[in-house]
Amino acid sequence: MKLAIFGAGYVGLSFAACMAEAGHEVLCADADAARIEGLQQGRMPLHEPGLEALVAAGLSAGKLRFTADERAASLHGDVLFIVVNTPADAQGDVDLRHVMAVARSIGQHRDRDAVVVCKSTAPVGTAEQVEAVLRAALSQRGAAHRVAVAVNPEFLREGSAVRDCRQPDRVVIGATDPAAIDLLTRLYEPFVRDPAKQLLVMDWRSAELTKYAANAMLATRISFMNEMARVAEHAGADIEMVRRGIGSDRRIGPDFLQAGAGYGGSCLAKDVRALRHAADREGQPLRLLAAVEAANHEQKGRLFELMTHHFEGRIANKTIALWGLAFKPDTDDMRDAPSLVLLERLWAAGAHVQVHDPAAMPNARAIVGERGDVRWCDTPEDALQGADVLALVTEWPVFRRPDLARIASTLKAPAIFDGRNLYDAAEVEAAGIAYYGIGRGRSVRR
Numbered sequence: 089m090k091l092a093i094f095g096a097g098y099v100g101l102s103f104a105a106c107m108a109e110a111g112h113e114v115l116c117a118d119a120d121a122a123r124i125e126g127l128q129q130g131r132m133p134l135h136e137p138g139l140e141a142l143v144a145a146g147l148s149a150g151k152l153r154f155t156a157d158e159r160a161a162s163l164h165g166d167v168l169f170i171v172v173n174t175p176a177d178a179q180g181d182v183d184l185r186h187v188m189a190v191a192r193s194i195g196q197h198r199d200r201d202a203v204v205v206c207k208s209t210a211p212v213g214t215a216e217q218v219e220a221v222l223r224a225a226l227s228q229r230g231a232a233h234r235v236a237v238a239v240n241p242e243f244l245r246e247g248s249a250v251r252d253c254r255q256p257d258r259v260v261i262g263a264t265d266p267a268a269i270d271l272l273t274r275l276y277e278p279f280v281r282d283p284a285k286q287l288l289v290m291d292w293r294s295a296e297l298t299k300y301a302a303n304a305m306l307a308t309r310i311s312f313m314n315e316m317a318r319v320a321e322h323a324g325a326d327i328e329m330v331r332r333g334i335g336s337d338r339r340i341g342p343d344f345l346q347a348g349a350g351y352g353g354s355c356l357a358k359d360v361r362a363l364r365h366a367a368d369r370e371g372q373p374l375r376l377l378a379a380v381e382a383a384n385h386e387q388k389g390r391l392f393e394l395m396t397h398h399f400e401g402r403i404a405n406k407t408i409a410l411w412g413l414a415f416k417p418d419t420d421d422m423r424d425a426p427s428l429v430l431l432e433r434l435w436a437a438g439a440h441v442q443v444h445d446p447a448a449m450p451n452a453r454a455i456v457g458e459r460g461d462v463r464w465c466d467t468p469e470d471a472l473q474g475a476d477v478l479a480l481v482t483e484w485p486v487f488r489r490p491d492l493a494r495i496a497s498t499l500k501a502p503a504i505f506d507g508r509n510l511y512d513a514a515e516v517e518a519a520g521i522a523y524y525g526i527g528r529g530r531s532v533r534r
């Protein structure tokens with residue numbers, strides 16, 4: 089098939105490269121001309137494991153092409169995917185400008201029938217709006233092409249986007265138009281083992297809500313565990329044991345039960361906010377999600393609380409080594425990253441930080457700017473030099489098995505604040521390092 093994909097971000101680029109790998113002729117468009125120019129020359133705009141090689145393979149096979157020309161993309165192929173960013177403001181109001189700009193552009197340029205698929209995460213009712221914008225643009229120039237709209241939310245995870253694209257748990261196809269259902273079914277069939285079970289065809293609105301409900305559920309599990317971690321801490325229990333104890337129950341399952349420094353990233357927080365906002369407007373306030381958000385907000389401050397406790401409030405002029413900035417490992421995405429909250433609190437308290445992240449430092453620097461109270465370090469070891477204590481915020485593989493003896497001899501007042509419960513508390517303490525985890529039943533000494 090010939091596919092046009094609008095948006096060369098984390099999702100659009102991964103999807104485009106995987107579709108090209110599967111043999112489709114993909115034209116991927118982005119409004120950011122510099123991004124497109126870089127991609128045409130083989131420069132990646134983002135960090136995603138395995139994606140660079142896949143993009144290179146697609147380019148050299150001639151299956152994947154990039155363009156900044158929205159007209160060329162609007163004229164390409166059978167199915168056109170909208171995969172642009174849909175940010176939400178602090179109240180949860182989703183900005184659909186980019187989605188509608190693509191719809192308008194397709195309506196202005198398209199010279200034949202098409203299936204237009206909204207893959208961006210967008211509130212219930214967006215597909216109707218996309219259809220109206222498309223129709224208006226077509227009729228303004230007297231064009232009578234048939235354009236069927238479908239909703240096809242994306243569930244991939246940054247850090248494993250390529251794998252998730254190649255092997256999705258399920259594919260949601262929100263469409264009633266038979267031609268759209270047929271095209272999308274044929275497109276996705278090779279990616280799933282059991283199409284009858286894994287290709288879920290439903291109406292637009294159910295598909296749109298499915299995406300929000302999925303993220304809301306994941307956020308709920310995380311906040312639930314973070315609250316349990318607080319209970320565990322005070323009860324002298326270890327949340328890691330509790331996690332294993334409940335995760336092995338098939339009704340619960342092991343995923344998304346990790347207590348930590350709070351959820352972040354471009355999706356969970358944004359989508360929970362957006363869902364709450366939309367439900368509020370319908371007069372259906374989501375009390376549970378309000379609590380999920382509040383718990384997460386509090387949790388992002390947890391490492392700082394533990395440090396305050398450790399230093400008995402005297403954090404000014406302390407130097408904190410900080411390992412990991414990205415909201416999760418294997419990505420350079422800093423959107424809503426818990427590390428940003430910790431940095432702000434530390435700086436406000438007068439501390440200095442020495443940070444290392446394998447991929448996210450350029451994006452983090454662009455957000456926080458150059459300042460005297462941060463040192464950007466090339467290696468994890470460099471970040472430890474001259475620091476009082478160490479905080480682990482993102483569980484990158486490179487931080488998994490550190491040389492504890494070296495940490496003990498390098499830090500001025502050896503203590504580890506383990507925001508991901510990555511380390512064995514007893515091992516750390518045996519190395520002569522104070523250990524603070526999340527819900528490990530030993531951090532808050534009463």
Ligand SMILES: NC(=O)c1ccc[n+]([C@@H]2O[C@H](COP(=O)([O-])OP(=O)(O)OC[C@H]3O[C@@H](n4cnc5c(N)ncnc54)[C@H](O)[C@@H]3O)[C@@H](O)[C@H]2O)c1
Nearest residue numbers: 095097098099118119120172173174186189208209242246
């Ligand atoms: N990142 C994730 O993990 C993830 C997972 C599932 C769903 N989603 C959803 O997928 C969508 C895309 O997310 P993302 O993380 O890839 O965003 P992103 O910000 O990484 O990329 C979006 C891209 O769209 C481009 N764009 C904006 N307007 C455009 C236009 N008019 N024409 C062409 N390109 C345009 C931007 O320049 C940018 O490169 C969002 O709705 C998001 O909520 C994201």
